[in-house]
Each structure stands twice: as structure tokens, then as C-alpha cells.
Amino acid sequence: MKKLYLLDDAIISPLGFSTEENIKAIREGRSGLKRQQKPEITENSFYAGIIDESPLNDDFKAIGNPKKYTKLEKMMLLAVQQVLNKNPNLNLAETALVVTTTKGNINLLKDPGNFPEIRIKLSELGKVIADFFGFAQTPIIVSNACISGGLGLAVARRLGSIGKIKNAFVVGGDLVSDFVVSGFNSFQALSQEACKPFSNDRNGISLGEAAAAMLVSIDKPESSGNIALIGDATVNDANHISGPSRTGEGLYQSIQKALKETSISAAEIDFLSAHGTATIYNDEMESIAFHRSALQDTPLHSLKGYYGHTLGASALIESIITKHSMLKNYLYSSKNFGELGVSKSLNIIQQNEEKEINYGLKTASGFGGCNLALVLKKE
Structure with missing residues (x-):
């Protein structure tokens, strides 16, 4: 199979609203995890990384009306926009859109607000992103539990290898919804501390919400390092x-x-x-x-x-x-x-x-x- 080149990218998370801000935070050892309370779900506190919607809305106003989009949609749209800003001449009519998520807008089950019922469907999430930017091709939805984001890259590579696509946006995102919190709580898997991967005193998972976008291509870019x-x-x-x-x-x-x-x-x-x-x-x-x-x-x-x-x-x-x-x-x-x-x-x-x-x-x-x-x- 052909190689897939990883080009420009963007991350929207509690650590920052760009890849650069995220890397800076990681380099400095800063975490986006904070103690959370959901007494209607669990009497115990737990740690999670949750994005403050107020600054998210402030940033989103530069590209659209925050009231017309769900929190997850705003996160994903901002990530795509950042990458497009670096690639103003990209032909979206010839660029595939791969959307990766586990639960999408599942928070609308609890509080649909003014959004129509169809908005909860994963296919509709892809359509919202495609319509916002003008992607011509039908979005490809990848929802395979927690490998989805990486699997989206593999799907883009395989489609490129058989000549179906040349360029693609891989966009991923999920929220810390009540549905997800209650699910992991039912497994007794939520850690009451910030999670400790591979440590002997680890005692469970910390949840987080974020979105990311990456432009990928079968064609090798002209830059010196790829x-x-x-x-x-x-x-x-x-x-x-x-x-x-x-x-x-x-x-x-x-x-x-x-x-x-x-x-x-x-x-x-x-x-x-x-x-x-x-x-x-x-x-x-x-x-x-x-x-x-x-x-x-x-x-x-x-x-x-x-x-x-x-x-x-x-x-x-x-x-x-x-x-x-x-x-x-x-x-x-x-x-x-x-x-x-x-x-x-x-x-x-x-x-x-x-x-x-x-x-x-x-x-x-x-x-x-x-x-x-x-x-x-x-x-």
C-alpha cells in the first residue's frame, strides 16, 4: 500500500485551542484533568478534562454563530478551520472528509435544546461539518470505539492506496457526556484521582473531551521533514x-x-x-x-x-x-x-x-x- 503523509493538524482541548498550545502544556507537564462532581450519577468525585464552553464560543464567533452548533460541532469545526487557514488553496471538492467519534452528539439525548432530533445521528454530525466548509464528497464516518481516531488515518490510507482519494481531512471528537460518565461509573472504572497509566497505584480511568483535525495526503509534500x-x-x-x-x-x-x-x-x-x-x-x-x-x-x-x-x-x-x-x-x-x-x-x-x-x-x-x-x- 501507499504511504499516507501527515500534514497540518489542530487540537482543541482543555490544554489549549491549537496544537502548539497543547504541546507547550505537555512539555511543561500541565494536565487538563480537574476534579468533577456529578451527584446525579455518582456520589464520588472523579477527574476529567472538560472544555469551558465560554472561551470556545468566543473563538467560534470568528467563523459562525455558536447558538447554531452543538459543543462538539464547534470543537470539531474550529479544528478543521485552523488547518484550512494553513491551506487556503486546498480544493475541498477533491478532498475527502473522515469523521471519527464514539458517541457524537449523544448529550442531546438528555438536553436536545433547540436542535432537531436528527442531529444526534453520527451521519448528521458528518453532514454538519461537510456543509459548513463545502466538502463535496459524502463524509465517511468511523465509529469503532476508542480506536476510531487512529482508524480514521488507516481508512484514509487504504482509500488513497486504491485510488479513491488523494487528500483527506481526518476529524475526531468526543465529549464527557453524562451517558459516558454513567457508563464508566457502572463499571466502577472512574478514578477518584487523576489517572496513572501503568502505575501500581492506578485505580481507573479519567475521561476527557477534545477534538482534532489532520490533513493527510498520498502525495509527498515538498517540505524537508515529513x-x-x-x-x-x-x-x-x-x-x-x-x-x-x-x-x-x-x-x-x-x-x-x-x-x-x-x-x-x-x-x-x-x-x-x-x-x-x-x-x-x-x-x-x-x-x-x-x-x-x-x-x-x-x-x-x-x-x-x-x-x-x-x-x-x-x-x-x-x-x-x-x-x-x-x-x-x-x-x-x-x-x-x-x-x-x-x-x-x-x-x-x-x-x-x-x-x-x-x-x-x-x-x-x-x-x-x-x-x-x-x-x-x-x-
């Missing part, structure tokens, strides 16, 4: 609707298939961006899969301590941060990590450091047994 997606694979472990495989089989196979496609070995991977949700079973499963893949010595981090789990946006945001890490040859620490709390040894990044990164690996896993591996190369 990051390309050169291998991808997704394997479902078919273990349980919400519990990952105890052997890490699906993630292991995803990694092996992605590496085989690129004809490189695990030893050549310079950096690994893990899923790292800080739940007991997810982190353990990942450690087993990484160990089986001979990646136990590869520098690794999870970004969940900065963002929380942003669901359908997470793998896209983490791919964006991986891209910039590779371009800058800079590794960011895995926030809130203490003492290793999984059965297999891992090389967790505990402080920011400079390192030559030629090959990166991004992995993700999610409900329903889905797993994803993306291999990135610097050119």
Missing part, C-alpha cells in the same frame, strides 16, 4: 464487549501485521505511544502484548494523564503528538507514572528527553475487542 504512515493493522480479539483479551492477542497481532507490512523489526521502533487508560486490565493487556512483540525496551508513554481518555479523538490526538515528537526528536513524559504496576517490564518515559526518532508506533485498543497499530516513519 512523517508518513507506512503500516497499519487492526485486529479484533473477540474477547468481551468491554474487557480486553488477557493475553493481548488482538493488540499483539495488530502490531505484528503492521510491522510485517513495513518490513521493519520491533528493534527499529524508536518510540511507542500506548493507549494506557490506567484501568487494571487494559494496562496489563498492553504490557503483555508489548512484551510479546519485543517492545519492552522501547521508550513508551501514555498521554491519558494530560487529556484523560478522549474516546474517539484519543488515537488521533496521540498520533498528532507522536508526529510532532518525531519531527522534533523529543519524547514527552508519561504523566502521573510512579512505580511499574504491570506484570511485564516496560520502558516508561519518566522525564522529557531528546532522542532521534525515525520510526514511531502508535497503538490503541477499545471496547468490543478492537485493536489498532500504526507505524510512522520520518522522511
